[in-house]
Amino acid sequence: MKQHLRLGTISGIPVGLHWGLLVIAWLQAASLAGSLLPAASPGLGSGAYWAxxxxxxxxxxxSILAHELGHSLVAQREGIRVRSITLWFLGGVAELDRQADRPRAELKIAxxxxxxxxxxxxxxxxxxxGLEALVGSTLVGTVLAWLAFANGVLAVFNMIPAAPLDGGRVLAAVLWARSGDVxxxxxxASRSGRGFGAVLMAGGLLLVFNGLPxxxxxxxxxxxxxxxxxxxLRYHELAEQAATLPAHxxxxxxxxxxxxxxxxxGLAAMVSPLSGPVAFPVRDADGETRGIVTTLDAAGVSAKRRSQVTVADIAVGFDRFVGARTDETLSAVLERLGTPEADRAFVYDADGRPAGVIGPAELAAVRSPVAV
Ligand SMILES: [Zn+2]
Known part of the structure; x- marks a missing residue:
């Protein structure tokens, strides 16, 4: 989620706003100041209602930020890095680096x-x-009651068992704990989310056709x-396939x-544009191999700089590779990857000869970040 306005960092997590939030905040404030508050506490000036x-x-x-911080702080305690928290027009989203690796952790985070x-x-x-009991009905009391209602709706709606809603994560964690099949x-849980999304769309259309707000x-x-x-769902299916597919x-x-x-x-000129990605060992003048460069890495260099940057500049050193074999399952290899220290695998064939590499691009296709 793109952040247009950075608010700061909490517990090391960048917190920001998406501009869509400002639109919805304005609409909400206008509806409160224009109808709900004057109806509940009549007889005040419009300045008081707007304030x-x-x-x-x-x-x-x-409150939404506090909800996202709830997810985030528990995720951090489970050893999962939180990339960001963004408030946008449908609420908040905390982006976690990866999924939980135990059902109990997934349940707690959700x-x-x-x-x-x-x-x-x-x-x-x-x-x-309390305020009502002390001083009777007030404007402040009405705002507090509205906040209680809004937070209640937030808690209940999010517990509907349909991923990516929190209730969907809870459902997935419970099913995972029972069956062991993550x-x-x-x-x-994602199929349930697709179904619930369709139900909401149909319900919303019904309201529109009947002229309801x-x-x-x-x-x-x-x-x-x-x-x-x-x-x-597409990610889960890929992950499921990775469990049986060989690494190569x-x-x-x-x-x-x-x-x-x-x-x-120069590298681009050596590779046919029609071929898939290729990896090259990078060799020094003294004949020593100093790392690996792939055409995928090279594609990340901006067009302007391609004639100045050498393959040695972007080569990845062997210390960032873990060893793997072509006949291992893809998921077994991916389980060992994903940390900044070791984000690539060097794959050997059955006879122990170097065969290829698996890097972040391949990893991203199978291990998705997750939003809660
Ligand atoms: Zn949530």
Whole structure:
């Protein structure tokens, strides 16, 4: 998720806003100041309603941030890096580096967000009820009650068992713990997400056709859920295939060595544009191999710099490779990869000869980051 405005970092996690949030915040504030607040506490000036509405909306997005921090801090405790937290127009999203490797960890990470929302809902409710008992009905009390309601909806909606909603992650963790089959468990949760997305879209359209409010928002929400669930399902299917496929299907084959002084444009001229990715050992003037460069790495160099950058500049040293064999399953190799220290595999054939490499590009296709 792109961050257009950086708010800061919490526990080392970059926290930011997507501009879409400002649109929805404005609509929400306008609806509060224009109808809900004047109806609940009549007789005040529009300045008071707007001040209360804007405070309420800011507190609501702070609540969403707290929900995402709930997921993120538990994920960090489980040893999973959190890339970012972004607030956008459908709420918040925390991007984790990888999925949990145990059902219990997946369950804890998923439950932490709704648990925070539930606690906030009860806290705002207690404050609203307490204030009402002390001084009667007030504008502040109405905003507190609205915040309690909004956080309650956030907790309940997110617990619907349809991935990528938190409830979907809970469902996947429970099925995983029961069957031991993680890919199947996550696939079922994603299929449930696709189904629920379709139901939301149909429900939203029904509202639109009957002239009721909120229909468009529900259709958009359903569409986003269904799209995200479909994408996740594709990843799970790939992961399932990786469990049985041999490592060499994802391998970039190794070609003969090239000299370290060759530029990236020189390398491009040596490779047929029709061939798939190729890996080259990079050899120094003294004949020593200093690392591996792949055509995929070279493609990452900007067109302007290709005539200056040499293959030695972008070669990856052998210390970042783990060893693998062509007859291992792809998932067995991928399990050993993914840390910044070892993000590539050097693959040997059955006779122990170097055959190819598996790098971050192949890894990205099978191990997806995850949003909660
Ligand atoms: Zn959540």
């Amino acid at each position: 209360a509405a804007l405070t309420g909306v800011v507190l609501f997005f702070a 439950l932490a967000g709704p648990a925070v929302s539930l606690v906030l809902a009860l806290g705002f409710l207690a404050a609203a009820v 890919s199947r468990a996550r696939s079922i 909120g229909g468009i928002t529900i259709v958009i929400l359903g569409w986003f859920l269904r799209t995200a669930a479909t994408q996740e 299907v994802a391998m970039t084959p190794l070609s003969s060595p090239i000299d370290s002084g060759v530029t990236v444009s």
